[in-house]
Amino acid sequence: MMRKYAIRSSLVGSAFILLLSACANGDDNGGLSADEIQDEFEDQKESLEEQISELEQELEDRDLTIEDLRGQLDELGNDNGEHNGEETVDEREQPSLYDEGFYEQHWMVYEPSESAEEMGYEPETLDWREYEGSEPAGFSEDDSEYNDPGLLVHSWIAEAGYAEMMDRQDETTVRIRYSEDGESAEAIIFNWGLRDDSVRGEDYLLHLEETEGTWYIDEIETRVHCGRGVEGDLCL
Secondary structure: OOOHHHHHHHHHHHHHHHHHHHHHHHHHOOOOHHHHHHHHHHHHHHHHHHHHHHHHHHHHHHHHHHHHHHHHHHHHHHHHOOOOOOOHHHHHHEEEEEEEEHHOOOOHHOOOOHHHHHHHOOOOOOEEEOOOOOOOOOOOOOOEEOHHHHHHHHHHHHHHHOOHHHHHOEEEEEEEEEEOOEEEEEEEEEEEOOOOOEEEEEEEEEEEEEOOEEEEEEEEEEEEEEOOEOOOEEEE
């Protein structure tokens, strides 16, 4: 209402100023009489009143549009469970890359399987166990020549044959964390989105050591993420 009043006052005031200007400059008004000036003022006033009505309607339409948008946002909030007590992804405990969060496969939090829930499955991650896969040469304390742990890890992925598996999964992620003294590190290779609804992902934990500037693999562990659930130490 205040905006409408301000618009109306401004435009009517402008018309009144024009009338005063015309009266004060009678010599320049083309010889118009006072009645004719009054008629001209009324015409201008009527035109301005029409403009005011259009502007007021436009303001009302805009206010209505804003209210509609706010209502739609509230509805979206309800659909996402923000106001009805349901848990949303953003309300879950946020994964972290620090402390124990360094070892977490975040897709286990952010990509729950709807089909698994419908079937009553409970996705779970198995414990780390000793790695029994390929052990290519050039990565042990006796024969490594790598002076960079990142290069060592990516070379191991290729030499162990796991790079060839990347076309059969959605994502491979590598994380490396150094010890405080900088003489050791841990590297995790996360493989996610395997073409298997039983095993959703498989990880490798490489324990790295450094001696006289050369990095090598001291130990390897592995684990799997089960999409359906766990029975004993196996995925369903």
